[in-house]
Amino acid sequence: MSNLVTYTLLTLYALSIASVVLVIISENRNPLKSMPWLIVLLLAPVVGLVLYFFFGQNLSKRRNINRRMRKQILAYLEEQAQHDRPATEEHLRPLEQLLIQAHAVPLYHTSFQIYTDGQSKMEALIKAIEEAQHHIHLQYYIIDGDRTGEALREVLMRKAREGVAVRLLYDDVGSRTAPKGFFEMMRTAGVEVHEFLHVQFPRFTSKVNYRNHRKIAVIDGRIGFFGGMNIADRYVYGSKLGSWRDTHVRIEGGGVAGLQSAFLNDWQATTRQRIEERETYYPNSLSSQGNMMQVLTSGPLGRWRTLQQAVCMAIGRARHRIWIQTPYYLPSEVLNNALQTAALAGLDVRLMLPLRSDARMIDLAVHSYLDDMIRAGVQVCFYAAGFLHSKLMLVDEELTILGSANLDFRSFEHNFEINGFIYDHALTARMATIYEEDYAHCHHITAAEWFHRPRRIRFAESVMRLFSPLL
Numbered sequence: 001m002s003n004l005v006t007y008t009l010l011t012l013y014a015l016s017i018a019s020v021v022l023v024i025i026s027e028n029r030n031p032l033k034s035m036p037w038l039i040v041l042l043l044a045p046v047v048g049l050v051l052y053f054f055f056g057q058n059l060s061k062r063r064n065i066n067r068r069m070r071k072q073i074l075a076y077l078e079e080q081a082q083h084d085r086p087a088t089e090e091h092l093r094p095l096e097q098l099l100i101q102a103h104a105v106p107l108y109h110t111s112f113q114i115y116t117d118g119q120s121k122m123e124a125l126i127k128a129i130e131e132a133q134h135h136i137h138l139q140y141y142i143i144d145g146d147r148t149g150e151a152l153r154e155v156l157m158r159k160a161r162e163g164v165a166v167r168l169l170y171d172d173v174g175s176r177t178a179p180k181g182f183f184e185m186m187r188t189a190g191v192e193v194h195e196f197l198h199v200q201f202p203r204f205t206s207k208v209n210y211r212n213h214r215k216i217a218v219i220d221g222r223i224g225f226f227g228g229m230n231i232a233d234r235y236v237y238g239s240k241l242g243s244w245r246d247t248h249v250r251i252e253g254g255g256v257a258g259l260q261s262a263f264l265n266d267w268q269a270t271t272r273q274r275i276e277e278r279e280t281y282y283p284n285s286l287s288s289q290g291n292m293m294q295v296l297t298s299g300p301l302g303r304w305r306t307l308q309q310a311v312c313m314a315i316g317r318a319r320h321r322i323w324i325q326t327p328y329y330l331p332s333e334v335l336n337n338a339l340q341t342a343a344l345a346g347l348d349v350r351l352m353l354p355l356r357s358d359a360r361m362i363d364l365a366v367h368s369y370l371d372d373m374i375r376a377g378v379q380v381c382f383y384a385a386g387f388l389h390s391k392l393m394l395v396d397e398e399l400t401i402l403g404s405a406n407l408d409f410r411s412f413e414h415n416f417e418i419n420g421f422i423y424d425h426a427l428t429a430r431m432a433t434i435y436e437e438d439y440a441h442c443h444h445i446t447a448a449e450w451f452h453r454p455r456r457i458r459f460a461e462s463v464m465r466l467f468s469p470l471l
Contacts, residue, residue, distance in 0.1 A: 121227075124250055216263050242387055247325070249420075307419065326406050401421055
């Protein structure tokens with residue numbers, strides 16, 4: 001009898017493994033993503049099966065987020081587009097059109113205040129919240145229950161008691177370290193708090209790998225914040241890696257409407273509450289003059305990976321300069337080739353990475369991509385004055401790309417991200433000055449140094465590269 005039970009269980013298990021393998025193959029995924037899962041399932045079948053159900057399922061064909069609602073919200077912005085708006089520089093018009101296809105409407109006349117440290121950003125955010133009159137909309141991947149999180153919570157509760165509408169979205173996985181009662185205290189005070197893609201069994205396995213990585217704040221529809229900084233002490237006070245160097249911006253003007261539409265879309269998808277008061281939530285005049293900004297929201301839903309396509313098109317349209325900051329460089333083949341091609345063509349291509357990241361395995365995988373980059377002429381450097389968490393790309397003198405997305409598989413394929421594509425010579429010049437200041441605090445890699453790394457290290461990097469689509 002015991003043998004029969006054992007054989008039955010083994011048969012069921014083998015069928016489960018075979019079924020998962022068939023699903024992975026039939027989904028026609030990128031082979032770079034399929035092969036690591038097949039390797040894990042074949043070499044470590046028990047562990048691999050568990051990991052697949054937790055992290056490997058494909059959400060792209062599901063409708064957890066209402067894409068039609070995104071179009072409805074953006075319809076108002078599209079109605080405001082004027083036929084006499086100033087033309088984008090000719091070589092960037094295909095990029096503009098690509099983003100328009102993804103409903104990233106051109107928005108004009110936006111002003112920017114740049115923050116490169118968490119202290120100044122948090123002070124500016126709290127000040128804007130304290131001055132709010134009608135509504136406060138916040139969405140963050142990480143909200144910790146530490147000093148920084150408590151300071152934000154206190155001001156939000158106070159504004160809610162004053163009668164200001166306070167709406168807060170947080171990611172259920174990214175904010176998992178916050179104490180159980182942290183968000184409940186805000187709810188009691190009148191703050192409308194909801195988690196994005198709540199994680200629980202049995203639906204846990206279908207959602208844990210698809211997270212909302214966006215960082216958005218909108219105050220009264222007139223002031224907006226977005227970038228790479230979450231709400232946690234390490235962004236303000238640093239960590240064992242040192243101070244955290246990040247990039248965040250405060251905006252006023254037309255671009256705020258793009259952040260507002262992104263938040264309201266996620267709010268409705270999460271709560272089923274529809275908010276449509278145009279004059280109240282979109283008070284800024286959508287001028288067709290001045291600089292231009294397109295707010296791109298991206299995620300795992302839909303046929304196209306527009307964020308990756310847009311980044312690669314921006315690289316391909318560059319004339320002489322591509323400067324990048326990213327904490328994690330785990331690129332797709334098309335992105336890797338685009339940067340190498342630009343460097344081989346003689347463009348000034350710089351890739352700034354942290355000297356050490358917050359995960360050793362990720363460091364190994366990242367380093368495995370740098371050999372060919374250096375051979376192609378990309379100037380690779382490691383930021384040594386703390387932990388570099390900035391997500392920034394500068395293309396020539398007129399285009400700045402910044403937001404929540406890293407240059408890795410997770411941001412391109414799995415996460416819900418938000419990035420601003422900003423066509424503004426003045427902002428790009430300011431960002432270039434900041435980049436050059438960071439560049440002076442970097443360890444600059446030479447070919448002689450890089451290619452003399454110990455063989456055991458290079459082998460470990462090659463192994464981790466196999467799993468880079470899963471990191």
